[in-house]
Amino acid sequence: MKFRYTYISLLLIWLIGAVCAGCIVTADETRKIEKAQADTRQEKGLTINEIKRRLDHYLGKEITINAFYGDPRRECTGIPFTRSDWMIYDETNAIYVSGKRPPAGIEQYSRRDWSRPIEVQGVVMQTDKGVPYIFITEVKIQK
Amino acid sequence: MMDKRSGILKILRYIFLSFIIVLGLISIVGTNAPDPLGNDGDSSKTSGTGGDTKWTYMVYIAGDNNLSDAAIGDINEMEQVGSNDSMNVVVQVEFSQQYTPDMSRNTLRGKILKDYDQTTISSPLEDMGDNLDMGVKETLTDFIKWATTNYPADYYVLVLWDHGAGWKLSRQTGGAVRGALQDETSGSFMSLPELASAVSESGVHLDVINFDACLMAMYEVAYEFNGLTDYMVFSEEVEPGDGDPYDTILQDLVDNPNMTPSELAIMITKEFKEFYKSYDRTKITKSAVDMSKTTQLHNQICTLAQFMNSNMDSERPHIQGARDTSINYLYPENHDLGDFLKYYYDLTSDSEIKYKITEIQTTLSEMVISNEIYSPENDAITGSKGLAVFLPRRDEVPDADLTRYSLLAINQSRVVGDNTWGSFVNLLVTGDTGQTPPLTAEGNFVIMLKWDTDADLDLLINEPDGTWAAPFIGATSPNGFLSEDSIDSGESTENYAAAETVEKGYYDVFVSYYKDGPSGKTPTTAYIYILDPANGVNEFPAQPDYQREMDLTNQAPIIWDDTVLNDIQNNIYSDWWWPTYLERSLNGEVSLDDSNININFIVIPSKKKLKRLPQID
Numbered sequence: 001m002k003f004r005y006t007y008i009s010l011l012l013i014w015l016i017g018a019v020c021a022g023c024i025v026t027a028d029e030t031r032k033i034e035k036a037q038a039d040t041r042q043e044k045g046l047t048i049n050e051i052k053r054r055l056d057h058y059l060g061k062e063i064t065i066n067a068f069y070g071d072p073r074r075e076c077t078g079i080p081f082t083r084s085d086w087m088i089y090d091e092t093n094a095i096y097v098s099g100k101r102p103p104a105g106i107e108q109y110s111r112r113d114w115s116r117p118i119e120v121q122g123v124v125m126q127t128d129k130g131v132p133y134i135f136i137t138e139v140k141i142q143k
Numbered sequence: 144m145m146d147k148r149s150g151i152l153k154i155l156r157y158i159f160l161s162f163i164i165v166l167g168l169i170s171i172v173g174t175n176a177p178d179p180l181g182n183d184g185d186s187s188k189t190s191g192t193g194g195d196t197k198w199t200y201m202v203y204i205a206g207d208n209n210l211s212d213a214a215i216g217d218i219n220e221m222e223q224v225g226s227n228d229s230m231n232v233v234v235q236v237e238f239s240q241q242y243t244p245d246m247s248r249n250t251l252r253g254k255i256l257k258d259y260d261q262t263t264i265s266s267p268l269e270d271m272g273d274n275l276d277m278g279v280k281e282t283l284t285d286f287i288k289w290a291t292t293n294y295p296a297d298y299y300v301l302v303l304w305d306h307g308a309g310w311k312l313s314r315q316t317g318g319a320v321r322g323a324l325q326d327e328t329s330g331s332f333m334s335l336p337e338l339a340s341a342v343s344e345s346g347v348h349l350d351v352i353n354f355d356a357c358l359m360a361m362y363e364v365a366y367e368f369n370g371l372t373d374y375m376v377f378s379e380e381v382e383p384g385d386g387d388p389y390d391t392i393l394q395d396l397v398d399n400p401n402m403t404p405s406e407l408a409i410m411i412t413k414e415f416k417e418f419y420k421s422y423d424r425t426k427i428t429k430s431a432v433d434m435s436k437t438t439q440l441h442n443q444i445c446t447l448a449q450f451m452n453s454n455m456d457s458e459r460p461h462i463q464g465a466r467d468t469s470i471n472y473l474y475p476e477n478h479d480l481g482d483f484l485k486y487y488y489d490l491t492s493d494s495e496i497k498y499k500i501t502e503i504q505t506t507l508s509e510m511v512i513s514n515e516i517y518s519p520e521n522d523a524i525t526g527s528k529g530l531a532v533f534l535p536r537r538d539e540v541p542d543a544d545l546t547r548y549s550l551l552a553i554n555q556s557r558v559v560g561d562n563t564w565g566s567f568v569n570l571l572v573t574g575d576t577g578q579t580p581p582l583t584a585e586g587n588f589v590i591m592l593k594w595d596t597d598a599d600l601d602l603l604i605n606e607p608d609g610t611w612a613a614p615f616i617g618a619t620s621p622n623g624f625l626s627e628d629s630i631d632s633g634e635s636t637e638n639y640a641a642a643e644t645v646e647k648g649y650y651d652v653f654v655s656y657y658k659d660g661p662s663g664k665t666p667t668t669a670y671i672y673i674l675d676p677a678n679g680v681n682e683f684p685a686q687p688d689y690q691r692e693m694d695l696t697n698q699a700p701i702i703w704d705d706t707v708l709n710d711i712q713n714n715i716y717s718d719w720w721w722p723t724y725l726e727r728s729l730n731g732e733v734s735l736d737d738s739n740i741n742i743n744f745i746v747i748p749s750k751k752k753l754k755r756l757p758q759i760d
Contacts, residue, residue, distance in 0.1 A: 074239075079212045079216065080209065083210060083357045083381060084357040087209065101473060105644060107644065109208075109306060109308070128424060
């Protein structure tokens with residue numbers, strides 16, 4: 001009897017431990033999934049401030065961002081990658097873009113086109129002096 | 144004895160006092176006498192014609208934009224070397240108050256002196272008392288005159304420092320054409336013809352013009368400065384933000400002041416490459432050309448254009464093939480001239496065209512005296528020959544650009560009838576098939592609403608994609624710019640100014656009578672004036688194009704169904720008026736026609752808070 005209680009107790013302890021371990025694993029996996037989902041959500045609704053704030057995370061990654069042409073708040077400080085770089089901004093910040101000219105319908109160097117909505121797809125990069133920019137792969141005007 | 148000694152002492156005292164007075168007079172006269180050379184009191188400047196001074200290195204830094212930090216960096220590079228007896232380095236610079244708020248708002252100019260501080264500008268640059276417009280040619284002309292008058296030398300180098308865009312002519316502002324050196328505060332951007340004109344009007348023949356800017360190494364650019372300089376240094380591709388390495392370039396010049404202008408031009412390209420090769424991150428191009436070959440090149444290109452134009456039907460596929468294969472740059476319509484000719488030579492079977500190509504290739508090889516390229520990925524750019532040319536696909540060039548291109552010197556200076564490179568480009572792109580024309584057209588029209596009471600009226604434009612544009616919505620739209628809402632300005636007028644390049648389609652003009660003014664005076668007579676240079680209307684007419692009385696006695700519904708639309712077209716309602724529309728058509732033609740009274744638009748509800756917008760059912 002004593003042995004059976006001991007056995008049952010051990011079994012119960014083992015069962016409880018297994019369940020707890022499973023919960024921990026599950027919880028850990030859940031957190032990973034949630035984090036991945038959060039990362040995905042962030043990249044889908046990505047802001048420029050997020051890119052600049054977590055530059056190490058985004059460096060070398062291809063992103064798509066909806067923003068506006070120009071830099072009305074003059075947030076693109078530092079020397080750009082090239083002297084033909086232009087700027088995009090959103091409600092959070094502004095960033096240089098490089099590698100392609102602005103899309104047709106937008107006149108480069110003209111402030112009159114600032115605030116035209118555009119979609120930029122490109123790779124997040126950084127100059128030797130640490131100035132972040134997006135190297136464009138695709139760019140188009142948003143309707 | 145005593146009297147004799149005191150007398151001698153008295154004489155000596157008088158002599159001493161006289162000597163002091165004379166010295167004082169000499170120093171005063173020497174400072175205040177006008178300098179026959181018109182010097183401005185800078186004690187560090189040299190005087191005389193050349194003397195020991197071999198070089199004056201003039202740098203015109205249009206840094207009132209997002210390159211302001213780079214301007215600070217480059218001046219600090221210059222200060223690592225400074226000026227000496229054989230070389231004057233002088234600058235005129237403007238910084239951006241927004242990007243570099245610690246820097247002076249005003250334009251500065253002066254001589255660069257050596258210092259050991261790599262972060263702070265210490266040269267005694269003169270504050271010119273105002274924020275000048277660095278984007279107008281008069282300012283550049285004045286700088287060149289000032290520099291060469293106050294710092295005469297045997298040789299003169301002019302560096303044009305800023306953004307660059309090749310031959311590209313940018314937005315028309317106030318009717319003038321703009322293009323290359325940008326001044327954000329003044330809202331200007333000097334065009335290529337204006338740059339050349341500025342140099343010409345200075346009366347100074349330059350030994351070297353160096354563009355520390357992007358995309359300027361083009362046949363079009365070189366020819367625009369024909370006769371104004373002996374050598375030109377520039378880049379076919381974009382330049383890195385840091386631009387020229389002024390420390391190594393100027394140090395070379397200090398170490399070898401007896402170098403010739405061609406040696407200097409070559410040296411600049413080599414130092415440029417060495418600097419960026421050491422970074423191994425950025426691809427670069429930098430070339431130097433002998434400008435004495437420019438006329439010869441132009442004549443040969445015009446002759447080739449004549450042959451291509453005459454044989455366009457048979458040559459078009461070869462030209463297209465060569466164009467689409469040859470090296471191009473950030474502006475994809477800029478192709479390396481030598482590379483294009485190489486492919487075209489291989490594709491054409493016309494022996495006369497082959498001969499003409501060979502002639503140009505020979506001239507190019509003589510004209511390009513240095514061509515430095517570096518590419519970490521060893522990509523196609525390494526095949527660049529040093530000079531690019533405008534050679535667009537149909538979908539790369541709006542019609543307005545073709546018009547502007549025709550204004551350049553290469554297309555004004557006729558050699559073989561009307562055959563210029565521009566005529567060839569026109570023929571090539573307008574006849575291209577299978578390529579979708581760009582969906583943009585020339586804008587530049589302005590619609591002005593005025594009325595004669597203090598009522599609150601609104602000007603609304605429905606743009607081709609259905610977007611509503613109105614002052615009460617915002618200052619910009621996808622295709623235009625709006626004045627202040629009359630309720631804010633207190634003026635009984637509102638305007639819509641189309642961008643220089645706009646979407647093709649219909650621009651419907653509406654006027655809404657929103658509410659009575661404080662005076663209660665009704666009805667209001669509303670007037671519409673239209674300015675449309677593309678249609679030959681280059682100024683607002685003295686009499687309004689359209690006018691109508693409006694008030695709130697018969698208000699239109701909020702929801703516009705077909706019946707309401709029809710009534711609005713027929714001006715049934717007293718508070719909504721549709722006077723006209725403007726059309727930018729698919730063929731680039733523009734029309735101003737209110738005979739067709741159908742309203743053609745699709746309304747997309749705005750996301751912003753609005754006073755009142757019609758909702759189309």
